[in-house]
Amino acid sequence: SEMRNARVKRTKTVCTYCGVGCSFDVWTRDRHILKIEPMHGPANGISTCIKGKFAWDFTNSDDRLTKPLLRQGDTFVEITWDEALDVIEKKFTQVKKDHGPDALGFIASSKCTNEESYLMQKLARQVVGTNNIDNCSRYCQTPASKGLQRTVGYGADSGSIADIEQAALVVIVGSNTSESHPVLATRIKRSHKHRGQRLIVADLRKHEMAERADIFIRPNPSTDEVWLSAVAKYILDHNLHAKEFISQWVNHFDEYAKSLEPFTLEFAEKTTGIPQATLITVANEIAAAKSVCILWAMGVTQHCGGSDTSTCIANLLLLTGNFMRTGTGAYPLRGHNNVQGASDFGSMPNVFSGYQHVDDPNVRAKFEADWGCTLPTTKGLDNHEMIEAIHQGKLRVLYIKGEDTITSDANANDVGEAFRQLEFFVVQDINFSETCRYADLVLPASPSLEKEGTYVSTERRIQRLYKALEPLGESKPDWEIIQLIANKLGGNWKYKHPSDVMDEVARLTPSLAGVTYERLEGYKSLQWPVAADGRDTPLCYTEKFPFPDGKARFFPLEYLPPSEEVNATYDLHLNNGRLLEHFEQGSMTYRSAGIKEITPRTFVEVSPELAAERGITSGRHVQLTSPYGRVRVQVLVTDRVEGKQLYMPMNSIEEPVNLLTSSHTDRATHTPAFKETSVSMTVLPEQ
Ligand code: SF4
Secondary structure (H helix, E strand, O other): OHHHOOOOOEEEEEOOOOOOOOOEEEEEEEOOOEEEEEOOOOEEEOOHHHHHHHHHHHHOOOOOOOOOOEEEEEEEEEEEEHHHHHHHHHHHHHHHHHOOOOHEEEEEEOOOOHHHHHHHHHHHHHHHOOOEEEHHHHOOOOOHHHHHHHHHHOOOOOOOOOHHHHEEEEEEEEEHHHHHOHHHHHHHHHHHHHOEEEEEEOOOOOOHHHHHHHHOOOOOOOHHHHHHHHHHHHHOOOOOOOOHHHHEEEEEHHHHHHOOOOOHHHHHHHHHOHHHHHHHHHHHHHHHHHEEEEEOOOHHHHOHHHHHHHHHHHHHHOOOOOOOOOOEEEEEEOEEOOOHHHHHHOOOOOOOHHHOOOOHHHHHHHHHHHHHHOOOOEEEEEOOHHHHOOOOHOOEEEEEEEEHHHOOOOHHHHHHHHHHHHEEEEEEEEEEOHHHHHEEEEEOOOHHHOOEEEEEEEOOOEEEEEOOOOOOOOOOOHHHHHOOOOOOOOOOOOOOHHHHHHHEEEEHHHHHHOOOOOHHHHOOOOOOOOOOOOEEEOOOOOOOOOOOOOEEOOOOOOOOOOOOOOOOOOEEEEEEEOOOOOOOOOOHHHHOOHHHOOOOOEEEEHHHHHHHOOOOOOEEEEEEEEEOEEEEEEEEEEEOOOOOOOEEEEEHHHHHHHHHHOOEEOOOOOOOOOOOOOEEEEEEOOO
């Protein structure tokens, strides 16, 4: 047994699932993943959830890609890396020559490391010469960042999970926190139960946090902006706002006050369905609380008004003086392990790392000097615009890394049509995903346990992961693949290790200036902004807001109704979200045996009222039809949903909810309005 123990290796890693950022040791022997042992990680202490603890089998799945694959007609053949790079060079160069650099597009992944996101945008900008680079936070959280950048400055959580724990009142809007961010939810549950923390939940669906809440409100779909604004107006009308804080720290008060005029209690009750008395209780509770944190997720962001509702949340917190202190602030809960970092490190069409704008000549000059190139001057296409540009024949080459776009973007049929039109399509992933079916070239990448790098969690916490296993077969870490491609195209990159990439980022990015691998060693972490001397920022805005005059800004808004409302043909509202056991479309978790056993398939939740009306019980199959596609799925009757609202977990490869969602998007960011979907339901004959 001594020999056996000698072969056991312990490696510190960071969870590759949600944005809470749990870290722990993974025990391995050869390629066997023996166990996960939490070691007092800064975000999770000694806790993990079921995914962090058990969902790692995908690393050794038989479906892992181990060689580059080239399309030949309807099938793929294995080729060598050299051959793969030759094909890329030929196609990228030809299309760039014939149609210019903007005929190429790049999509990075919020599953990958920060260093990989940085290199992907550098490949697009420096080597190819286009700003057509985006990442999959466009599908979830970009509206939250937008709302915060409009008002308080940083598109990120204002404080730490510790602040949420210490708040006197936590308000959760459109987030199924206990299933989507389990370890964070546990900390709220603890404070609520033992420390008298108050909890208000607003959601369409009565999930676990809603059941625990002191006040649970169920606004009509797509009306959060209305109740939030009505609450703000009530606070203002009753002189309950934080007058001193506002006069010292916030601009544009008068315009904001005026913009709230339409949001009377009568209008709010009529639009949201929430009784006026309840709105008054909520307003009084928020105004009276010593410290308030508001948490939100995709129930807010994935709407045509996603950015606006996120802005409303920040406005309300400013109105009540809930920034700059412990236990206060705005907390968009990041879904993936590195949603925050993918954008922080520049995989966006308008900004370099640290949100430095591509159209700022000084910023550009700095990158041009360091990278030795001339950079494009205007913002590139985001994910949504790239799909449109493919339809229009303007975008001809697409390189996607670590993103199963066909299942995760809205209106899958439309996206599939676009992919079929591409002249050359490279997909880089760990498994043969659904998106790979459309690819011309598939590149085998390595998952988190097989590489080094860093992630940024929801609380802006940068953490290192170490290599536990060697890359499987001929798969390679994404950063190595991007470097091979860059050099094949003449990039002359010389990164020996991801730490070399981080050194460059720190040199070029003021908000990450003091980040080094030494300062992140082991379980050490840093929360950005990080000053050059290494001082980090667990709580933002303690001295000022990051605008030239140091003040935050109220951002006035008007309410516009949703893009799709139920009508005579599509008479049911379809909502979607996560399941505890699974992650996203399930490409990793369905490949983890234990997880698949617990929840092998998806389902649609139907309210008891609707089930009675249609004469169905749990287990019956139905067909859901929207203007964009249809899905066959099994029914689960539950009072978690009410009336004519349905709910489908997004976690399914076989019955993807995105066959039903539309191409409508958030007005400010083009994030798809996944949550604004109307369908009809046909009961299928019993089998
Ligand atoms: Fe991983 Fe999130 Fe679960 Fe923590 S809470 S173990 S980060 S999935």
